[in-house]
Amino acid sequence: MAKHEYAFYPGCSSQKGASASNYLTSVESMCKTLDVKLTEIPDWNCCGASIGYAEAGELPRHVMNARNFALSEQHMPGKEIVATCAACWLGARETRERLTHSDTLMADTKEALKEAGLTINEMPEIRHMVEVLIEDIGFDEMKKHVKKPLEGVKIAGYVGCQTNRPFGVAGESFENPMYLDMMVDMVGATPIPEYDMKVTCCGGALAFSEPEKAQAQIKDIIESAYDHGAEMIVTPCPLCQANVEIYQGQINKTYGTKFNIPVMYYSQLMVVAYGGSAKDAALNGQLIRARRLEEIAAK
Amino acid sequence: MSANTAMAEKYRNSFLKEIEEQVEMGDWVKMCMQCGVCSGSCPTNFQSAWEHPPQELFMMIRAGKREEVLTTSSMWNCTSCYNCIVRCPRKLPITHIMHGIAEYAHRLGLAPKMQPTRFFSGLFWKNATQTGRVNELKLSMGLYFRNGFSAGVKEGMKMKDVALGLMKAKRLNPFEILGGHKCRDQKGIQAMLKKAYEIERSRKAAKMAG
Ligand code: SF4
Numbered sequence: 302m303a304k305h306e307y308a309f310y311p312g313c314s315s316q317k318g319a320s321a322s323n324y325l326t327s328v329e330s331m332c333k334t335l336d337v338k339l340t341e342i343p344d345w346n347c348c349g350a351s352i353g354y355a356e357a358g359e360l361p362r363h364v365m366n367a368r369n370f371a372l373s374e375q376h377m378p379g380k381e382i383v384a385t386c387a388a389c390w391l392g393a394r395e396t397r398e399r400l401t402h403s404d405t406l407m408a409d410t411k412e413a414l415k416e417a418g419l420t421i422n423e424m425p426e427i428r429h430m431v432e433v434l435i436e437d438i439g440f441d442e443m444k445k446h447v448k449k450p451l452e453g454v455k456i457a458g459y460v461g462c463q464t465n466r467p468f469g470v471a472g473e474s475f476e477n478p479m480y481l482d483m484m485v486d487m488v489g490a491t492p493i494p495e496y497d498m499k500v501t502c503c504g505g506a507l508a509f510s511e512p513e514k515a516q517a518q519i520k521d522i523i524e525s526a527y528d529h530g531a532e533m534i535v536t537p538c539p540l541c542q543a544n545v546e547i548y549q550g551q552i553n554k555t556y557g558t559k560f561n562i563p564v565m566y567y568s569q570l571m572v573v574a575y576g577g578s579a580k581d582a583a584l585n586g587q588l589i590r591a592r593r594l595e596e597i598a599a600k
Numbered sequence: 601m602s603a604n605t606a607m608a609e610k611y612r613n614s615f616l617k618e619i620e621e622q623v624e625m626g627d628w629v630k631m632c633m634q635c636g637v638c639s640g641s642c643p644t645n646f647q648s649a650w651e652h653p654p655q656e657l658f659m660m661i662r663a664g665k666r667e668e669v670l671t672t673s674s675m676w677n678c679t680s681c682y683n684c685i686v687r688c689p690r691k692l693p694i695t696h697i698m699h700g701i702a703e704y705a706h707r708l709g710l711a712p713k714m715q716p717t718r719f720f721s722g723l724f725w726k727n728a729t730q731t732g733r734v735n736e737l738k739l740s741m742g743l744y745f746r747n748g749f750s751a752g753v754k755e756g757m758k759m760k761d762v763a764l765g766l767m768k769a770k771r772l773n774p775f776e777i778l779g780g781h782k783c784r785d786q787k788g789i790q791a792m793l794k795k796a797y798e799i800e801r802s803r804k805a806a807k808m809a810g
């Protein structure tokens with residue numbers, strides 16, 4: 302039996318061939334090292350994300366998350382649900398909170414769930430993967446597995462919005478959370494605690510619908526990373542990762558900048574530091590390759 | 601009578617009451633003390649994208665400016681960053697109220713027709729609920745081709761490098777267009793959502809009648 306077992310909610314962006322598939326690959330390999338067992342919730346559905354709001358209304362949105370809770374309870378009663386995506390985690394936690402605080406909403410949700418032959422008896426705990434790492438595993442244990450410290454690599458910890466607000470990681474401040482810098486330090490790289498864009502919004506879904514507005518924000522996030530001497534950016538959120546990485550070419554065209562900075566997931570840093578291969582860390586999943594990490598992984 | 605006229609008639613004397621009863625978290629609006637922290641914390645408002653930032657919208661609701669509030673494109677600029685929520689001294693769930701007002705304006709058919717985030721929001725929800733999971737390729741194609749075929753090709757071309765890069769990194773699968781990821785129990789999901797919409801509609805109608 303693994304040391305830590307959870308019900309796993311991967312979310313749409315982590316599926317094979319989707320925008321955060323590199324995140325999932327590296328998480329799987331990281332979990333193997335840390336003896337964490339994630340069992341996917343069978344037939345899970347989309348969390349609804351924040352952006353569905355115009356059509357979703359209130360109840361349908363919560364019902365979507367509730368279906369995942371019900372499936373998790375049916376197949377893995379009592380297990381906590383772990384999400385890797387910030388938006389999935391946030392959406393599920395929001396639903397958990399609302400249903401817990403409103404008997405009417407809970408009753409309505411159950412009535413709708415019945416149509417799919419499901420029910421909820423107990424509210425599951427909803428955890429983000431970084432909470433599991435920090436709270437259940439701990440920095441000491443995480444550090445023990447480091448075989449190849451990422452020495453001399455300067456990394457800006459970009460926390461973004463949704464892993465940080467409104468819930469955040471326990472004990473951290475909304476304005477200046479430190480856990481990501483501590484993780485950078487844990488893998489032996491050099492963190493930049495004074496990186497002043499660490500909780501700035503990447504534009505979220507506006508990157509699709511109104512790219513100019515989102516890209517103006519992304520530009521500030523990258524510029525500040527360069528200003529602080531970072532050679533890569535790390536983040537715990539799939540949308541932050543995609544938004545900050547993939548539009549750099551377009552931003553360069555608009556603003557005359559020369560951005561070309563890799564944007565990684567914390568799990569990728571950990572896999573490389575744990576001695577994993579470039580493939581285990583899904584380094585081939587970057588649009589902007591992280592050469593320094595590829596070198597370390599190849600050593 | 602259109603949904604909008606019915607609502608306007610029913611709540612003739614109080615737009616605040618209308619918002620309280622018909623908008624998600626709308627009953628919080630009266631708690632706002634007009635400090636302006638939300639507007640000063642809002643990333644898209646920094647770019648002057650909001651005609652009326654949140655604080656102003658709350659004041660306008662109390663002043664009964666129904667038409668202006670429901671037709672503005674302001675709240676569609678919300679990125680769900682939750683900065684306002686964690687800073688508001690009165691603990692208003694501002695993000696949700698913004699989404700709620702937007703949803704209500706959309707429901708009544710008053711939201712600006714060509715508002716791109718309105719379009720994307722609807723597209724996303726349909727995409728996600730149709731099969732139970734998001735199909736990222738169809739989602740982006742649907743967005744680029746919203747103004748017809750040639751405009752779509754042009755917008756798609758702008759994104760060509762991004763798309764090719766993602767495909768190379770195996771993070772965008774062109775075969776998703778043929779179907780792609782989905783849930784097994786799509787029937788159950790449809791039935792459950794249908795029920796949820798029914799319940800939500802009847803609850804809102806009951807409030808209106810009550
Ligand atoms: S921060 Fe809160 S109290 Fe202040 S203006 Fe905004 S909503 Fe009102």
Ligand code: SF4
Nearest residue numbers: 642678679681682684
């Ligand atoms: S959650 Fe929306 S309204 Fe609030 S600060 Fe962020 S973008 Fe502005």
